[in-house]
Amino acid sequence: MEIKEQNQLTAKHFATDQEVRWCPGCGDYSILKQVQTVLPELGRPKEEFVFISGIGCSSRFPYYMETYGMHSIHGRATAIATGLKLTRPELSVWIVTGDGDSMSIGGNHFIHLLRRNPDVNVLLFNNQIYGLTKGQYSPTSEQGKVTKSTPYGSVDYPFNPIALCLGADATFVARTMDRDPKHQQNIIRKSYHHKGTSIVEIYQNCNVFNDGAFEIFTEKGSKKQATLMMEHGQPLVFGENSDKGIKLDGFKPVIVDLNDASVNDLWIHDETDLVKATILSRFYDDPSVDGHFPRPFGVFYENKNKTPFDELFNDQIAYAQSKNPSPSLDSLIAGKETWMVS
Amino acid sequence: MQEQELESVVIRFAGDSGDGMQLTGTQFTNTAALFGNDLATFPDFPAEIRAPQGTLAGVSGFQIHFGATAIHTPGDQSDVLVAMNVAALKANIKNLKKGGVIIANSDGFDAKNLRLANVPEAENPLIDGSLEAYDVKTIDVTKITRSALADSGLGVKEIDRCKNMFVLGLIYWMYHRPMESSIKFIQSKFGKNEAVMNANLKVLQAGWNYGETTEMFANRYNVAPAKMEPGVYRSIMGNEAVAMGIIAASVKSKLPVFYGTYPITPASDVLHELSKHKAFGVKTFQAEDEIAGICASIGAAFGGNLAITGSSGPGIALKTEAIGLATMLELPLVIINVQRAGPSTGLPTKTEQADLLQSFYGRNGECPVLILAAQSPADCFDMAFEACKLALNHMIPVFFLSDGYIANGSEPWKFPSQDSLPDIDVTFAVHNPEQSKFLPYQRDEKLARPWAIPGTPGLEHRIGGLEKQHITGNISYDPANHEFMVKLRQEKVDQVANYIPEQNIDNGPETGDVLILGWGGTYGALKTATAKLIEEGHSVAHAHLRYLNPFPKNLGALLRNYKKVVVPELNNGQLVKIIRDKYFIDAIPFNKIQGQPFMAHEVIQQIKNILAS
Numbered sequence A: 001m002e003i004k005e006q007n008q009l010t011a012k013h014f015a016t017d018q019e020v021r022w023c024p025g026c027g028d029y030s031i032l033k034q035v036q037t038v039l040p041e042l043g044r045p046k047e048e049f050v051f052i053s054g055i056g057c058s059s060r061f062p063y064y065m066e067t068y069g070m071h072s073i074h075g076r077a078t079a080i081a082t083g084l085k086l087t088r089p090e091l092s093v094w095i096v097t098g099d100g101d102s103m104s105i106g107g108n109h110f111i112h113l114l115r116r117n118p119d120v121n122v123l124l125f126n127n128q129i130y131g132l133t134k135g136q137y138s139p140t141s142e143q144g145k146v147t148k149s150t151p152y153g154s155v156d157y158p159f160n161p162i163a164l165c166l167g168a169d170a171t172f173v174a175r176t177m178d179r180d181p182k183h184q185q186n187i188i189r190k191s192y193h194h195k196g197t198s199i200v201e202i203y204q205n206c207n208v209f210n211d212g213a214f215e216i217f218t219e220k221g222s223k224k225q226a227t228l229m230m231e232h233g234q235p236l237v238f239g240e241n242s243d244k245g246i247k248l249d250g251f252k253p254v255i256v257d258l259n260d261a262s263v264n265d266l267w268i269h270d271e272t273d274l275v276k277a278t279i280l281s282r283f284y285d286d287p288s289v290d291g292h293f294p295r296p297f298g299v300f301y302e303n304k305n306k307t308p309f310d311e312l313f314n315d316q317i318a319y320a321q322s323k324n325p326s327p328s329l330d331s332l333i334a335g336k337e338t339w340m341v342s
Numbered sequence B: 001m002q003e004q005e006l007e008s009v010v011i012r013f014a015g016d017s018g019d020g021m022q023l024t025g026t027q028f029t030n031t032a033a034l035f036g037n038d039l040a041t042f043p044d045f046p047a048e049i050r051a052p053q054g055t056l057a058g059v060s061g062f063q064i065h066f067g068a069t070a071i072h073t074p075g076d077q078s079d080v081l082v083a084m085n086v087a088a089l090k091a092n093i094k095n096l097k098k099g100g101v102i103i104a105n106s107d108g109f110d111a112k113n114l115r116l117a118n119v120p121e122a123e124n125p126l127i128d129g130s131l132e133a134y135d136v137k138t139i140d141v142t143k144i145t146r147s148a149l150a151d152s153g154l155g156v157k158e159i160d161r162c163k164n165m166f167v168l169g170l171i172y173w174m175y176h177r178p179m180e181s182s183i184k185f186i187q188s189k190f191g192k193n194e195a196v197m198n199a200n201l202k203v204l205q206a207g208w209n210y211g212e213t214t215e216m217f218a219n220r221y222n223v224a225p226a227k228m229e230p231g232v233y234r235s236i237m238g239n240e241a242v243a244m245g246i247i248a249a250s251v252k253s254k255l256p257v258f259y260g261t262y263p264i265t266p267a268s269d270v271l272h273e274l275s276k277h278k279a280f281g282v283k284t285f286q287a288e289d290e291i292a293g294i295c296a297s298i299g300a301a302f303g304g305n306l307a308i309t310g311s312s313g314p315g316i317a318l319k320t321e322a323i324g325l326a327t328m329l330e331l332p333l334v335i336i337n338v339q340r341a342g343p344s345t346g347l348p349t350k351t352e353q354a355d356l357l358q359s360f361y362g363r364n365g366e367c368p369v370l371i372l373a374a375q376s377p378a379d380c381f382d383m384a385f386e387a388c389k390l391a392l393n394h395m396i397p398v399f400f401l402s403d404g405y406i407a408n409g410s411e412p413w414k415f416p417s418q419d420s421l422p423d424i425d426v427t428f429a430v431h432n433p434e435q436s437k438f439l440p441y442q443r444d445e446k447l448a449r450p451w452a453i454p455g456t457p458g459l460e461h462r463i464g465g466l467e468k469q470h471i472t473g474n475i476s477y478d479p480a481n482h483e484f485m486v487k488l489r490q491e492k493v494d495q496v497a498n499y500i501p502e503q504n505i506d507n508g509p510e511t512g513d514v515l516i517l518g519w520g521g522t523y524g525a526l527k528t529a530t531a532k533l534i535e536e537g538h539s540v541a542h543a544h545l546r547y548l549n550p551f552p553k554n555l556g557a558l559l560r561n562y563k564k565v566v567v568p569e570l571n572n573g574q575l576v577k578i579i580r581d582k583y584f585i586d587a588i589p590f591n592k593i594q595g596q597p598f599m600a601h602e603v604i605q606q607i608k609n610i611l612a613s
């Protein structure tokens, strides 16, 4: 009976009556749509989902999801979600955050979330700009970026989010893009099934303040050339006619032309290999530079062997409770030494 | 040998940070408590874990006041000063009574120690006659300890670490204390290392024997058990009591505790204590910083736990934005502030009451929260319990204020039984099929909104820091709604006055010349001062606030019954500002901002000055 009801859930059931207030054409719409598409397939009742966000355009997300939700404060969704997951491990907890929210103001909580590895899902909307505050550069904006706060161009070096996550020992690291619904759904689905913190970086176009930031990866004319779609167990192939591949020369990746080389010599993508994931994370060159590596999309890395924090945390409590199944408040309060006054 | 009966005694154990004076003091405290004395203690230690040896900065002190009468403070001046080195003597001599006993470890007065304490060799106080006004007992504790343990097989370092046991044994002898409790303690603490255990036991006994066999001491003293209310007692420290109050509230509300925090002096012991009690389902989370600590607790509150966060001033400053969020979310949350001297890092190990205005006003926007303050170590239990209860009953953040002085101080506590504590009723919202849409900001008669926890079918809803529309909780930019909601959140705080006790007069007449109005950890000093002033025939009364926001309903009327209201505080005048503002009373501030508690005599003098003016 319950299963049947759940099966009846559709994307519509996950939409709220609140008017969606992103700018027309914003990449956030697509992400909302894909999440609303994937959730009904997961076989869980709505009330078990919780979306927690920080502050930013992206962080408005929970208002549009007919689940439990919290639109919290800038950068702190990760910490709030950790507290919720520790106390209610049976819930499916999702964190929605922006590039500024997660990596500037929330940077500390972000790396510690990844280090601890509670079983939550992070959707990182990376538009390489501060959208909500109307267009300042962000910690992922490329050097030289001209924005309202950097009229002479930004001199900051950007973060490489995927490398940052791997460096913080994240156990599921993936990248996708707003303009590829199928890929996005696929990655979101995979991230849900990962036990531990899963982080999905989503390239999201802010068509008002940073339009076209990811055009080269998302648009038909350049996508095949500029991106590398990683599939576990498959050779790393890209290019207009799938005519290029990546080969490993020791630890050094090289681009080969498949007209000259065989597919059999190519690097086979292995999601469980941290060293290789680290190399792939460094495919982060400026796409306009000649001879650059394609930008990888898909799952970089998954580690299934790191027990989630919420599990360890609650196991320890269960252990203490098993040692002392009915602790007495009276004896706790009395302590070890008492005396009588008569 | 003369036996003497005393009403009360103040002993100050002082030595280098590494001399083990805190342990010696705690041991003596436990023994005095078990013996039935009333008592109060004051550990006073440097911020550095290993401050430069032998220096004034490195002096660690522990003061205990125990007696056959009611004791409310650790005592203004000590009767006995144990000085393990010259720095300890120098730092504490000013608070020793004229004629008081000094027990000096002569080894700590050698050339090296004199130099470290910046005392010229010619001015060694043990020989230059400057201590003539005192009864000085010079003992080479180091030497005696070393010879007692000559064949213990231990190294010099380990042997020297037993010195404090000699002092403890000697003081036990002086005051006719049974040593069983300390013997048991040593056995359980060092049980795994028999050589060290035996060494400590041996030196403890050597100290006792030293008193018994040498003729250095002309007097031995008895301090009879105090006449206290009948019942079963234990000794309790403030931070320990906070942890127990929280666990008691957890048991009584049937909600698991979640404590999100980041270590900071003097609040860390609450974390240490709570994390021992996982069997009660207590969840402690040491976060990456204070912001994460409170935010994780907010997550836990959303999830339906009894959520607590705790820190001290600098950490509370970091939590302010999240306290604003909790206020908007209207979730139950207790924020513990064990205050220390500020601003900034200030004096981390010293006490102060300077975060009251921060608790009232230290957030952006109009952001009122409930504020309670404990007045003594044992009261930390009651007020921590009360803070949890009010947070849960009213769905609101509550500040619980303690301070370094009561957090580390201890007193005998006639502790309550589980059955005597009130139940805390908590009901989570459930789906009402007759209501087409769940309204997360609909309120009950307390103005509390429903607690609808994730996982509850049919109550899916979103909350957040943006202004809420009344009742629906939807985002609202409506100007009139914002003003309405600001007033509503204030009213929600104000009407808690209907659920807290009226303010009482702790001691003194219902009307009179002066009312001493205190709050928080100054209770003992003000109580002692008031008793003395009344005894001397002055028209003085004392009221002590434990509920600060809202104030008890009768407070305004109560204040008007006195010609003058004096507000002593360990800050630059904070409660006094609020009292003046709220009641238009020309309340008189009396402030001390030295990182030290009030001494009763300071208060007495000040009140006399005010009475005379």
Ligand SMILES: Cc1ncc(C[n+]2csc(CCOP(=O)(O)OP(=O)(O)O)c2C)c(N)n1
Residues within 6 Å of the ligand: A055, A056, A057, A058, A059, A074, A097, A098, A099, A100, A101, A102, A125, A127, A129, A130, A131, A132, A133, A138
């Ligand atoms: C404590 C605090 N500081 C600053 C802000 C202002 N602020 C809101 S969102 C934001 C940046 C958002 O950028 P990002 O996280 O990338 O989200 P986006 O809007 O691009 O989705 C800033 C600086 C705030 N709300 N709170």
Ligand code: SF4
Residues within 6 Å of the ligand: A021, A022, A023, A025, A026, A027, A028, A057, A058, A127, A131, A132, A205, A206, A207, A208, A209
């Ligand atoms: S400002 Fe940019 S990110 Fe924000 S809603 Fe508009 S398009 Fe989207």
Ligand SMILES: [Mg+2]
Residues within 6 Å of the ligand: A056, A098, A099, A100, A125, A126, A127, A128, A129, A130, A131, A138
């Ligand atoms: Mg952004």
